[in-house]
Amino acid sequence: MPSAESHQPLRAHKRARPGPLRLLGWLFGIAVLAGAVFCAGFVWFVARLPSAEMVFTEKADGIVVLTGGASRIEDAIDLLARRRGQRLLISGVNPMTSEREIARLRPEHEKIIACCVDLDRTAINTITNATETRRWVKDRGFKSLIVVTSSYHMPRAMAELSHQLPETQLIEFPVISEQLKAGWAHGPTLRLLFTEYVKYVAAVARIQVPLFDRFFA
Template sequence: MTVRGEEADSGDRAASGTRRRVLRALRAAVLAAGIGAAAFVAGFGWFANEVSLMKTPADPPGADAIVVLTGGHFRLNAAVDLLRAGKGKRLLISGVNPVARAGDLQQATGAEAALFSCCVDIDRVALDTIGNAAESAKWVRANAYEKIIVVTNNYHMPRSLLEMRRLLAGTALLPYPVVSSNLEEGGWLAKPDALRVLFTEYLKYLGAVARGALPDDDAGAKVLARG
């Protein structure tokens, strides 16, 4: 065999090796993508099932205070009912629109003026769930509360507790999920609106989990430190 022929064979072997490496890399990438997709779908199924199993407690245990996160149906009314029933000494309404007046909130919930004026605090700083957690944590610490009832919609509860527990590790958080739609026994699969809300909230929950894994990205703690 000539030198040129040997060089050609060597080039063919190198090209063949490169193709094999590329194919192995593609197979590994496809496998990883498949595993990731399966994990994502399984995670969503778990999340939706957890939310669908949540029930509003008929007679929740008492706590030092109550925090309600604004933004969903019936949350405020449920929180005021808990305050009226003596389940907490005070109520924090977190994430209120800055232009909303206390009197408007009091009328919207049907709460007695005396109850609202003595026992309700309003947070107008929080703009999202991270802010809700930060402002709630400042309020809890300022009042030295040890046990809090957290009121929000069932689909919003996992992310809310995740954000709040980061800042209130030593505080007992008692979830009070407000259920506005029956999602039991896979009912969410037949309700496009519920499916959309659950999927959107699942993506936000994953984002919160990922953000919490980053050591230098704790927006809630930064807001808390500024307080």
């Protein structure tokens, strides 16, 4: 007759294998925790977005504006005209857009636009905005940079630019869109912010994992 000791390893082995219901419970708990963290991150993301235009007194070697909505280019030209930077890079300009069309946005600053604005027609997204900005900054020898983009796009833009320019001082100039001025807690604006948050999380994750980042270098 086998001894009780001979059955002990078998019983221990069975206890070490969780049943399918317990495994599903663990997976459900992990999913709930991940969802809670993700939602808390979204609340943090929205809470840190400015809701009003800022009083800006900073200066830098250069200014970069990432093309898009919310009068970003006009605000960047105004900063250049106020001598907040030596030159302005407009990154992500449509290849069909001419210098004359840019000048029409601020005709009162036509001369400074003609002398001190560079157009980047290569960038097609925030990643390439950052790589083209890096080339421009390195070519100019700039050590500091004012970054102009919409407030909701700023976290992702700063993540990408910080990754490409770790030794450059980056100064935020967030442009407040009319949607955010009206409040974020209604359908279209909420969808816009949530989509941007997802893109921001994906960008940070990609930057933190070198294997992923190589595909976008």
